[in-house]
Amino acid sequence: MKWSLTLGRVAGIKILVHWTFVLLLGWVAFSEAQRGSDLNTILLAIGFVLAVFFCVVLHELGHSLTAKRYGIKTRMITLLPIGGVASLEQMPENPKQELLIALAGPAVNVVIALLLWLVLPGLSSVPNEDFFMRITAANFFYMLLFVNIVLVLFNAIPAFPMDGGRVLRALLAFKLGRVRATQIAANLGQLLAIFFVFYGFFANPFLILIGLFVFFGAYTENVVVQQLDFLRGHVVREGMMTNYVTLTPTDTVKDALEKLLMGSEHDFIVEQEGTVLGTLTRGQLIQALKGNKTEAPVGEIMSTDIVTFDVRDKLANAYTELQKSKAPLYPVLENGRLAGVINTDNINEFIMIKSALQ
Known part of the structure; x- marks a missing residue:
């Protein structure tokens, strides 16, 4: 934090x-x-x-x-x-x-x-x-x-994100399943949060802060559980992007900036004949531009500390990892070779489509 x-x-x-x-x-x-x-x-x-x-x-x-x-x-x-x-x-x-x-x-x-x-x-x-x-x-x-x-x-108190809310969700989940149990516990938590806020205006302003914390905590928990449920049973191959722009390590910062302006990509995978070498973000490009490194190869400024997914990995696990790391995108491999890229926006679009179909 x-x-x-x-x-x-x-x-x-x-x-x-x-x-x-x-x-x-x-x-x-x-x-x-x-x-x-x-x-x-x-x-x-x-x-x-x-x-x-x-x-x-x-x-x-x-x-x-x-x-x-x-x-x-x-x-x-x-x-x-x-x-x-x-x-x-x-x-x-x-x-x-x-x-x-x-x-x-x-x-x-x-x-x-x-x-x-x-x-x-x-x-x-x-x-x-x-x-x-x-x-x-x-x-x-x-x-x-x-x-x-x-x-x-x-x-x-049975309100997310407090312990009582999680206990209630766990008890309900034994019979109703995690998604329905979360909806019930979250709705109850939000009702209690509204009461905290209302009562706080007349009793203690500190209760208003607690009420807001509980309300948005319950809302977020409910949304996340529903999103993960939409992803259940799907693999990364189904949610990855196959139409993307890559760079080679010998491409210059100037070349990368041109590709940045020509398309909608903000971040790039740096690869050589299908082998992923690193990633390059828009922020790194701007820093290189400020440092007058327009002719420098991107291999000198790219990030080499990367995490990759396999096309057969669970899409829900990939989404959880993206939420934790806040990384702009991840390379997706098939048999060790670059097959696509995946980011939070693309998975959110996948969730939106699945939600609309239901």
């Missing part, structure tokens, strides 16, 4: 914090200062926020490490002011696996709350409202216990 700082890695998973997280800490410090708190109280409040988000990281690691058991990698965990996001490469289509992955995060918070409950001395009386109004050294860990319970309850 852009504008994020890397905090480190756990089990090979990159932990990032988005720059907006600083705004949250600043708001906490400002609120405490407005209430007349001294420096120690301000630092204690900031420390509490950091402790809560440490629990959030553990929550997301619960998802990630459980997913790892099923061969699913997590690219990163990003901390945002509204919580954490584990960027799994994909969610399993097996409902049992998705159910266990979705439950693993809240289970971590249950364990944290249970440990705190066992370690902390019992309260002599039921806490009053003042107990929850300000973080103090006396209530710090009691409040942390309370927050972990709230995290469990909040994530139990």
